[in-house]
């Protein structure tokens with residue numbers, strides 16, 4: 267454990283933890299601080315599961331989600347644990363719902379099976 271650090275990240279929820287992980291991977295000496303113990307239930311990142319998906323109506327979000335999928339797989343490899351279970355997704359609504367058409371268009375533009 268180094269005694270000095272290049273960067274301090276405050277908040278060890280999923281965002282701070284991911285930030286600290288990538289900074290450490292990039293070679294920085296990072297300390298990650300939280301006011302509570304790891305895995306506490308007083309923030310937003312508690313519990314067993316979260317949904318991650320590609321179904322957005324904005325291409326930028328799809329690109330970010332794809333990058334996140336890759337990073338979750340990296341984290342699985344580093345931890346030796348299955349962290350992400352990939353399934354199909356279901357979006358539903360009225361046939362004339364504009365957002366459904368936008369999601370479909372984003373899928374097709376990204377060559378995601380739909």
Ligand SMILES: Cc1cc2nc3c(=O)[nH]c(=O)nc-3n(C[C@H](O)[C@H](O)[C@H](O)COP(=O)(O)OP(=O)(O)OC[C@H]3O[C@@H](n4cnc5c(N)ncnc54)[C@H](O)[C@@H]3O)c2cc1C
Pocket residue numbers: 276277278279280281282283299300301302308309310311312315316317318
């Ligand atoms: C019930 C629920 C279900 C959700 N479902 C989904 C989902 O399916 N898919 C999805 O993508 N998102 C989902 N979200 C949202 C997602 O969980 C949050 O966006 C994410 O966890 C936020 O992470 P965070 O690190 O920003 O915040 P947090 O997890 O809240 O982490 C912030 C950390 O900062 C610490 N902190 C704050 N102030 C200080 C301080 N002054 N000093 C030291 N430490 C401090 C806190 O203790 C905490 O640990 C859900 C959220 C909830 C609550």
